[in-house]
Each structure stands twice: as structure tokens, then as C-alpha cells.
Amino acid sequence: MRFPAISTLKTAALFRERLAALSIELPFDEGVRTGPDAPLGQTCVTPAGIVGNRFAILPMEGWDGTEDGRPSDLTRRRWRNFGLSGAKLIWGGEAVAVRADGRANPRQLLLNETTLPDIAALRELLIDAHEEGNAHTDDLLIGLQLTHSGRFARPHESRRPEPRIAYRHPFLDGRVGVANDAPLLSDDDLDRLVEEYIRAAVLSRKAGFAFVDIKHCHGYLGHELLSAVDRPGRYGGTLENRTRLLRSVIAGIRAEAPGLKVGVRISVFDFVPFQPGPGGVGTPATFDPYTHAFGGDGTGVGIDLAEPLAFIELLRKLDVRLICTSAGSPYYNPHILRPAAFPPSDGYLPPEDPLVGVARQIAATAVLKERHPETLLVGSGYSYLQEWLPHVGQCVIREGKADFIGVGRMVLSYPEIPADILAGKPLARKRICRTFSDCTTAPRNGLVSGCYPLDPHYKARPEAEVLLTLKTARVAPPSP
Numbered sequence: 001m002r003f004p005a006i007s008t009l010k011t012a013a014l015f016r017e018r019l020a021a022l023s024i025e026l027p028f029d030e031g032v033r034t035g036p037d038a039p040l041g042q043t044c045v046t047p048a049g050i051v052g053n054r055f056a057i058l059p060m061e062g063w064d065g066t067e068d069g070r071p072s073d074l075t076r077r078r079w080r081n082f083g084l085s086g087a088k089l090i091w092g093g094e095a096v097a098v099r100a101d102g103r104a105n106p107r108q109l110l111l112n113e114t115t116l117p118d119i120a121a122l123r124e125l126l127i128d129a130h131e132e133g134n135a136h137t138d139d140l141l142i143g144l145q146l147t148h149s150g151r152f153a154r155p156h157e158s159r160r161p162e163p164r165i166a167y168r169h170p171f172l173d174g175r176v177g178v179a180n181d182a183p184l185l186s187d188d189d190l191d192r193l194v195e196e197y198i199r200a201a202v203l204s205r206k207a208g209f210a211f212v213d214i215k216h217c218h219g220y221l222g223h224e225l226l227s228a229v230d231r232p233g234r235y236g237g238t239l240e241n242r243t244r245l246l247r248s249v250i251a252g253i254r255a256e257a258p259g260l261k262v263g264v265r266i267s268v269f270d271f272v273p274f275q276p277g278p279g280g281v282g283t284p285a286t287f288d289p290y291t292h293a294f295g296g297d298g299t300g301v302g303i304d305l306a307e308p309l310a311f312i313e314l315l316r317k318l319d320v321r322l323i324c325t326s327a328g329s330p331y332y333n334p335h336i337l338r339p340a341a342f343p344p345s346d347g348y349l350p351p352e353d354p355l356v357g358v359a360r361q362i363a364a365t366a367v368l369k370e371r372h373p374e375t376l377l378v379g380s381g382y383s384y385l386q387e388w389l390p391h392v393g394q395c396v397i398r399e400g401k402a403d404f405i406g407v408g409r410m411v412l413s414y415p416e417i418p419a420d421i422l423a424g425k426p427l428a429r430k431r432i433c434r435t436f437s438d439c440t441t442a443p444r445n446g447l448v449s450g451c452y453p454l455d456p457h458y459k460a461r462p463e464a465e466v467l468l469t470l471k472t473a474r475v476a477p478p479s480p
Contacts, residue, residue: 003353005341006386007434015388024359027395028388034424039398040390040405041422043139046376047321048210048261051404052088052139054397055418056378058324058408059092059145059213059265061108062450063158063443069097069110070118074448077457078412079122083129085411086419089404090126091324091378092145092213092265098193098200101164102148102221103155105443111146111200119144120207133419143211143263143322144204146197150185150221151176152331158446164189166224167231169292171273171285172332185221187233190245193221197245198252201260211261211322214249218337219329222246223267226294226311239310250318263322264315268308268364269293272300273332274348282335282348295327295364303360305367312372324378324406325365330440336360338409339384340435345470346444347437354384354435362392366401378404386432390421409433413454430454442467 009015012030019026033039044051064074071079075094082090096119097103097110111119123142131137151163151172161176163183173179185193197214204212216222225245228236235244250262270293277283290300297304312323328336334347339354350357361381369377379402382389393405410417414431421427431454438452442463450458452467 002349003341003355005434006384006388007429009388012391018355019359022353022356024356026355026359026362026392027399027401029391029395029398032390032394032421032424034422038422039394042397044376044403046141047319048143048263049141050139051141053086053418053422054393054404055085055087055422056089056091056324056404056406057082057085057087057093057411058378058380058406059094060408060412060449061095061104061443062448063105063107064448065107065109067106069100069103069108069112069115071109071122072107074450075109076122076125079126080129081411081415083126083131084133084419085415085417086134086422087407087411088140089378090140090142091263091406092143092215093122093126095145095147095215096200098146098148098196101155101162102150102153104147104149104152104220105154105158106156107448108149111144111203113203116203116207123208133416141210143213143261144207144209145213145215145265146200146204147215148193148196148221150219150224152219158443164221166221166228167236170287172219175273175332187235190235194245194248194252197249198256201249201253202257205257205260209260211263212253213263213265213324214246215265216246217265217267217326219267219331223270223294223329226266226307227270227292229291239307239314243311243314247314247318250320261322262320263324264320265324265326266308266311267294267327267329267337268305268325268368269295269303269336270328271296271333271336274335274351276348280349282333282351303364305364309368309371312368312375316372316375321375323368323375324380325361325368325402326380327361327364334440337381338435338437338440339381340437341384342436344437344440344444347440357381358384362396362401366396369401369403373400376403378402378406380406380408382407383410383433384435386434387427387429389417390427409435409439409451412439413451438467438471441471445470
């Protein structure tokens with residue numbers, strides 16, 4: 001590893017020294033409070049209901065559903081762990097495709113009339129597990145994330161891209177095999193997709209979910225539309241046009257699923273695609289100017305939050321106040337959204353200390369919160385903080401820089417970490433995610449996703465040996 005491991009920063013003084021050496025600022029409290037006055041334990045009133053604490057579980061794909069889009073035992077185990085976590089906000093649970101051609105992998109969940117009972121049962125399983133571990137569920141809020149994977153759709157084979165795109169991209173087209181305009185979605189295609197989102201939202205309400213997240217992050221279709229500045233027609237060019245799909249979906253949900261609330265997970269900034277450079281270190285592609293980064297400043301590696309701020313203002317006018325922030329895409333610049341010590345098999349070595357990436361996300365979310373205090377924001381990027389996650393998270397909440405602390409990868413290895421933090425228990429160091437990225441490397445190679453290094457359940461699976469062989473031989477599929 002090229003940077004000091006978080007596990008070696010054993011005192012608050014050492015952690016602060018590292019931040020100073022990097023010339024970055026992170027909100028940080030030396031002590032973590034428990035009891036009725038603990039910032040992380042405070043309730044929050046949202047448009048969708050009361051949330052009993054300030055922890056949120058972020059949505060994660062397991063690549064482990066059935067071919068027809070139903071959950072498997074592994075999916076159910078993950079959702080049960082979400083319930084046991086102690087977090088009171090379940091942001092989306094899992095990315096669920098609204099139609100078959102939008103699946104990111106052949107085992108992604110798919111919501112339709114046939115799969116509805118199984119997906120509804122996931123929610124009930126989560127509630128039962130939460131009640132088992134945390135006594136009451138009247139302050140537990142559960143949403144479902146709805147998505148179309150667009151450019152990164154692989155509905156039939158995990159290694160065969162079948163992209164549906166919003167516009168031609170000078171770099172990403174080659175990564176997914178786009179050679180002509182055939183994969184372009186027409187305006188009429190997007191009109192039909194609006195109806196699919198609305199249909200899926202109606203089914204989500206039938207399944208009992210309190211809200212749906214219309215996914216606009218990580219390079220998938222909703223996010224790609226936000227950067228479609230060169231696209232002609234009704235869905236490109238102006239920000240009004242680039243948000244047409246979302247606005248139309250929200251209007252349809254209000255008409256056909258009254259009472260169902262809407263949230264949006266959004267990559268609030270983006271960078272140019274990166275690729276391995278000298279020594280395997282991530283190197284940005286060269287474009288001047290780079291116009292395809294929503295929330296970018298044109299350089300490809302800088303931030304301009306003018307449009308994300310306008311986006312949140314648009315949602316405020318539409319009475320959408322639930323926003324979950326993220327950044328970039330795991331397919332072309334993973335270090336800015338999932339700061340990690342070790343890259344996935346198709347990635348690159350981090351070009352910066354991952355703490356820089358954590359600070360970047362927290363700072364961007366804080367700006368959005370300051371400008372839109374009425375909007376409830378879930379922050380992301382906290383897992384890399386490891387032992388220091390509660391110290392930073394508490395200060396973020398206490399200073400009003402976000403409303404919820406989102407945890408993703410961490411709960412794969414240590415599901416109960418929110419409950420342990422809230423109870424004031426010492427953290428179980430051997431279960432803390434060290435960002436080995438096996439949960440990404442596995443699905444990149446067609447295996448189910450999970451924490452193979454730290455979760456005994458995945459350690460014992462046959463895929464663990466396959467994954468070890470792949471890593472030892474440094475075999476990786478082409479970058480998606």
C-alpha cells in the first residue's frame with residue numbers, strides 16, 4: 001500500500017497528523033457520545049416518516065439473484081443483515097431494475113408482477129430481523145432503489161455489455177463496445193422508460209416500501225442523462241431537458257401511486273474516466289474541455305456544484321426532500337466514490353490517499369446542505385474511515401453537514417456496526433472493512449458479491465477459492 005493504513009493511525013493525534021500532512025479537513029470528534037443526547041442517535045422527521053437514528057444503509061447489488069430477477073438465499077441473508085444493523089434508514093436496499101434490458105448483470109433483481117411477492121418478502125424479512133435485534137420498528141424507514149443501467153447494462157452475460165446509451169461518449173463507448181448509434185435511446189424510447197419507472201413505483205408501493213429512489217448516480221442511465229449536454233431533442237441540452245425523465249417519473253408517481261415518497265441518489269460530481277498509468281496508478285484521460293461530467297468544472301478533475309445545486313432546487317420545488325449523495329462511477333473513476341486501499345481487479349492503484357476522496361465527498365455534501373438546509377441529505381464515502389467512522393460521522397451530524405451517515409461496504413463485513421456505535425460498544429476490529437475491494441472484484445469476474453476476506457459465510461463458499469486464484473494470477477476481465 002502506498003499510503004498509511006487507517007489501522008496504523010491508532011490515536012486521534014495520529015489521525016489528525018495525517019489529515020494535516022494531506023492538507024485536508026475532516027469533521028472530527030475525539031469522543032463518541034452515547035445515550036439520549038448522542039448526535040448519531042437522534043431521530044429525524046422526514047416526509048416519508050420518522051427515522052430513529054442517523055445511520056442509513058446504502059443500496060448494494062449482490063449479483064446473486066435468480067435469472068428471472070428474484071432474490072436468492074444470499075440476497076435474503078444480506079437484507080436480514082440490513083435489519084440487524086440497527087440503522088433506521090434503509091436507502092433503497094438494493095438496485096432493482098425496472099425492466100429486463102436495464103439489468104447491470106444477469107442476476108440483478110428485477111421488479112415486475114411476477115417477482116413482486118419475493119421482493120415484498122425481502123422487506124418483511126428486514127423488518128423481522130430489525131425487530132429481533134432492536135425491539136421496535138415504528139421508526140424504521142425502508143425504500144427501494146429503481147434503476148436502468150443504461151451504458152453499463154449486461155442483462156444476459158456478466159462479461160457481455162449490452163449498452164443502451166443517452167449519447168455517444170469519446171472514451172466510454174470503446175469500453176462497452178459501442179461502435180455506432182444503434183445503442184442510442186431515442187426520445188420515444190425514454191418516454192416508454194418513464195412508464196416503466198412509474199409501473200415499478202406502483203409495484204413498490206404494493207410491496208410496502210415507504211419511498212422509491214430514482215437512481216441518478218454511478219454512470220447509470222439517470223446519471224448519464226444529467227451530462228447529456230450535447231444530446232439533441234427533449235432529453236438533452238438544457239438542465240430542464242436533462243431532468244425531463246426524472247420530472248416525468250415523479251409526476252407519474254404522484255398520479256398513480258399517491259402517498260409513495262420519492263428520493264434520489266445522485267453523483268453530485270464526476271471526473272473524467274481514469275485508467276491504469278505508470279506503475280498501475282490511476283491516470284485521468286485527457287479531454288480539453290471535458291463536458292461530460294455533471295458537477296464537473298470542465299477540467300475533468302475538478303468540481304463545480306452549480307448544476308447539482310440547481311438540481312436540488314428543482315427537486316425542492318417538486319417537493320422531493322430526500323437526497324442521497326455519491327460521486328462518479330465505479331466503472332470509470334472508482335477512487336472518487338469508493339475510496340479504497342486496494343483496487344478491484346479491473347481498476348487501478350489509487351492516485352491519492354483515499355482520505356482525500358472521503359474528505360472531497362463530505363465537503364461537497366456539506367456545501368449542498370448549507371445551501372439547501374430544508375433538504376435531507378444522506379452522505380456517502382465513510383467506510384474507508386474504518387475505526388474513525390463514528391468520530392467523523394458524529395461531527396458531521398453535530399455540525400449539520402449532512403442528516404444521515406450512509407454506510408455501504410462496511411455492513412457486508414460488520415452488519416451490526418451502527419448498533420455497536422450507538423450502544424457505545426468497542427468496535428470489533430477484526431470485522432471492520434479494510435477496503436480490499438473483493439466485494440467488487442468478485443462480481444467483475446462473474447461471482448456473487450460479498451466480503452470474502454472477513455465474512456466467514458463467504459470465506460467458506462467455493463467462490464472464495466476461485467477469487468483467490470484470480471487475484472493470485474492477477475487475472476482480470478477487460479474493463480467495463
